[in-house]
Amino acid sequence: MTSSERPPLPGSDRYAARGVRATGVPDPAAPVDITVVLRRGQPLPALGAAPDDVATAVQALESEGLEVLAVDVPSRRIQARGDVAMLERVFGTSLSQVQSPDPVTGRPVPHRQRTGELVLPPSLAGVVIAVLGLDDRPQARVRFRPAAGPTTSFTPLDLGRVYRFPAGTDGSGQMLAILELGGGYRQADLDAYWAQIGLADPPTVTAVGVDGGANAPEGDPNGADGEVLLDIEVAGGLAPGADLVVYFAPNTDRGFLDALSDAVHARPTPTVVSISWGQSEDEWTGQARTAMDEALADAAALGVTVCVAAGDDGSRDNATDAGAHVDFPAASPHALACGGTTLQADATSGTVHSEVVWFHGVGQGGTGGGVSDVFAVPSWQAAAGVPGDADTGRPGRGVPDVAGDADPSTGYQVRVDGTDVVYGGTSAVAPLWSALVCRLAEALGRSPGFLPPVLYGGVTAGRPAPGFRDITSGSNGAYTARPGWDACTGLGVPDGEALLARLRG
Template identity: 75%
Template sequence: AVLGLDDRPQARTRFRPAVAGARAFTPQQLGTVYRFPAGTTGAGQRLAILELGGGYTDADLAAYWSRVGVTSPPTVRAVGVDGAGNAPDGNPSGADGEVMLDIEVAGALSPGADLVVHFAPNTDRGFLDALATAVHASPTPAAVSISWGQSEDQWTAQARAAMDQAMADAGALGVTVCVASGDDGSNDNATDGRPHVDYPASSPQALGCGGTTLHADPAGAVTGETVWFHGPGQGGTGGGVSDVYPTPAWQSGAGVPANTATGRPGRGVPDVAGDADPATGYDVRVDGKDTVIGGTSAVAPLWAALVCRLAEGLGRLPGPLGPQLYAGARAGVPTGGLRDITSGTNGAYSAGPGWDPCTGLGVPDGQALLDRLRAVHA
C-alpha cells in the first residue's frame, strides 16, 4: 500500500550526554536496584533494538563487556533495513551514543539473550519498516526497544496509524514494545507553550518508559528516587496526556487526568519508569571512550531486558506487558510489581501516589513482577 509517509528526518534520539560530577551506575548495578529476577539472564530470548542512524564496533562492545564484568556477553547482530546499516560515525554525542547506550544497557542486563539491532533510514518509512522487520522476525522477539521519537503533533495521522498497526501486530505475537517517553519534560521541546507527549511512546500499543533521578549505593540500597527534571530546556522526563489517543480501556482505572491544555481525557504517558538523569546516569562506552549517558533512551532497553528475563522466568512471552501492569490499577494506589515514585514534576504535571504523568506506575521491582505474572500465567 502507498502510505504517503514522509521522507523527512522523523525522530530524535532520547539520550543526554554526561554532566559534571555525574554519579554513574553500571547496568548491572541498576539490575540490583530494580531487583531483576535472580537466576535469569534472558536466555533463549531475542531482544530487538531499532536504530535510525549511527552504529557500533565489536571492539567497543568487547572492551565494555570486559570492563563492567559481563563474563558471558550476548550475541549482537546488525540487520540493515531499506539500505541502511551499522555505520558508526565517530561522534559519541550523535547517533553512535544512542546505539551504544541501547546495546550496552540491554546486553549487560540480559546477557543470555540474542540482541538484533535493526538499522533503518531516519524517515517515517524507515522507522515503520524497521519495526515490522523486527516484529515479524523468527524467532519472535520478547521485546523491542525504541529510543527514538518525536512530539506527537509532529507526526502525520497516516504515519501514526501505520506504526500503531505494526505495534498491534507485535502485541498479537506477545511482543512488548518498549519506547522512551522523551527527554524534554512535559512540553516535549515544542514551541507553542503547550504540553505534548512523545510518539511512539504515546501509542496505546507501546510501553512508554519515563525517567527518574536515582540515589542509591552500589549494593542497591535506594536512598531516594524522584522524577527526572532539571527545568525547561535542561532535560527531564517526557510525560502527559495524549492529544490524539483516548484513554485505553485497560488504563481507565488508573486515574489519568485530563490534558492540561485541552481539558480532555486521553492516553496517559508514560506507563513505567527507570533511572534516566544524566547526573545519575549509565556507565557506557562510545567510540572508544568511557562516558556517562542518561535519558529515557536508557529506560527503554532496561525494560526490554527485564521483559526478556521475565520471559525466561515464565517459560513464555509475557507480553504485551502494558495492559497487564494496569490490571486492578486504581487512582492513587501503588501497583504490584512496581515501586511507586511520588515526588517531583516534569513541568506541567507532578508525581503522586499511584499512576502519574511523570513516572507512570513506577520503576520495576523485577522479582515481584515475575511473581505477579507467574500467578496470572500459572
C-alpha cells in the first residue's frame, strides 16, 4: 500500500522550522526512536489505553518492521525504533537534515526535519493520536531572564515570608517533580547555595534521564543551566523537606511528552510537577499539543497539580505577527498557569510596598497571559470573567491562573555554574507555586489534588478570590489588570496561610 492510500494522522501537519538551513540527508539506515501515543481507553478519570488498541498497535508496528522497545499502558505510549527509510515509508514522510537556531542560546542546532502531514497504517486510524520523534527540532524556550541591573532581589526564603507560606511546614513527605529540557546542575553549586541562604537541612535532589537526556551542565549561566538551577533552588529553598526529582529530556516534542508522562505516572505519585519551559500554542503541531494535554489530564485525574510558567514576552508571547498569543503547556485546562509581577517588599518582614503586573514593553519582558485559540473555557473558570481574545473576541481558556514575583529587576538570588546571579521570569513562579503546593499538602496531611477547580470555586468576575492578594495595576500589552481574575496575573498572588485555611474548609 502506498502512502497516498493510507489514512492521515489528524494534527500532524508540520511547517519548516524558523531560520532553517538544509545540511544534508539522513543516512537511510540510521536508527530513530519514536513515541506512538494511543487514544484513551475509557473517559476520564480512567487512565490507560484499551488492551485491544495496544495489541492492534503493537501488531501493526511490528508487521511494518519496527522494533517495539517498550509499552506503557497507563500513559498510552509505545516506544518504537526503525531506520530512517522504514519510518519514511510507514508514515509517508521525508526526513531531511537541517540546522535551526536553538530557542535558548540562538546557536545553530542540527536536527531532523519533516514537513507536511503523516499517514498511518490503516489499522491504526483513530487508534493513534500522535507519532513523535521523527522531527527532533527544538520545541520549547526557557522562561527565565537574567537581571540587567536589579534594584531589588530576594531569596526564596524572603518570598516565603512575603507570600505567607504556611508556618511550621517545609514540604516534608512530598515529592516535587521538575521537568528540564537541557542543561544541568552541579551538586557543589547546590551545596554552596543552601549554605548561603541558611538551609541547615537541604532537600534531596535526584536526576532522572528520559529519552537519552541527562543532567549535563553546560557551564553557561545564561543557557539552560540557568533554568535548571533557578527551578531547583527556588523549589528546594521553599520546600526543603520535599524530595525533588528532576527529569532531564531532549528539547523536542517527544522528549517533553515523555518527561511529563514519566513524571506524572511515577511511583510514588508526585504531589506536584513544575514546568518552566514552553512555546506559543501556535508553534506546536496539533498532535503534540493533544498528546501533552492528555498527559496533563492524566495528572489531574491522579490528583497532581502541574504548575507551568505562562511566558515572559507579554501578550504577544514572542510571536512575529504582533497578535495576542498564549503559551503552551500553560494554556492547557489541565495545568495551573503561573504569571508574573513586579514586587517591592521588605525582605525581612515580608511587608509588601507594591506589587503590579510585570511588563516593560514589547520585547523587553513581561508576563504572558491572554486567551487560548485552542482550548475552550474550562467549566471551573466559567464564572471568573475571562474576556474574549483581544484580536478575535472569541472565548477560550484564560491564562494565567495565579502569579508571583517574576520581574528580573525584583528577581531571585540564585547560584548558577559557580556564579551568584539574579534571575526573573515566570520560570521562577512555577517552582514557587510548586513548593507552596507541597507545603499545603504537608499541612493538610493529604494532597490538595488538582488545584484549579478548588481555587476558582465560588469565584465571580470582578471580585477578589479568597486566599489571594489581588493585583489590579498594570498591563501585559493586550490585557489590563483589574479586580478579580485578569489575563495578566490570574486570581492574584498567594496568601499561603489564607489558602491553607480555605483548603481546610
